[in-house]
Amino acid sequence: MVAHVELRRVNGDIAIPQISDSSFNLYSSEDLFLRRGAIETISTGLAVSLPVGLVGVICLRPSLAIVDSPTLRFENRDPIKIRVISATSGDLRIATGDQIGTVTVYDPQRCTFIEVNYGAVRGAADDRPGS
Structure with missing residues (x-):
């Protein structure tokens, strides 16, 4: 199945992602x-x-480190702005059009959570099957 991702150019000169x-x-x-x-x-x-249910994970180029949570969620339609810090030993110049990273889109598996009581102390013997 192909997911259709809607996008809007905030800056008319920026390239559409391929x-x-x-x-x-x-x-x-x-x-x-x-x-x-x-x-x-x-x-x-x-x-x-x-699309609803998908998540995008932002990975930056090696010379940059991300400061905030590197995710795009389906309800977010704001322009993508990334808070970064230089991961180099010096100053860094970034020009318009420079690639700064990639976004990988995932379809996370939906889960249900079941509360269990397998032993309260980490490393202690518990009653899980096979232990």
Whole structure:
């Protein structure tokens, strides 16, 4: 089954992502100078709406580290902005159009939770089958 992902360009010049397997690239929609140790927000110029039940996980390029939760949820239709910190030993310059990361879209398995009492102490013998 193919999921249809709606997107909107917030910045008219930004490239529309092309899907590669279950991932798509994110690009910076602005020039940014990231000083070593400083936290900045990078705008991608895109707003993405995932179908209900899907989640997108953001992975950044090696020179960047993500500060916030790296997920896109289906109810979020706001422009994608990523809070980052330089993962290099120096300052970092990011230009408009530079790839800053990828988003991988997952269909997480739905779960039900069952409360059990398998022993209150970690490492203690318990009554699980096979233990």
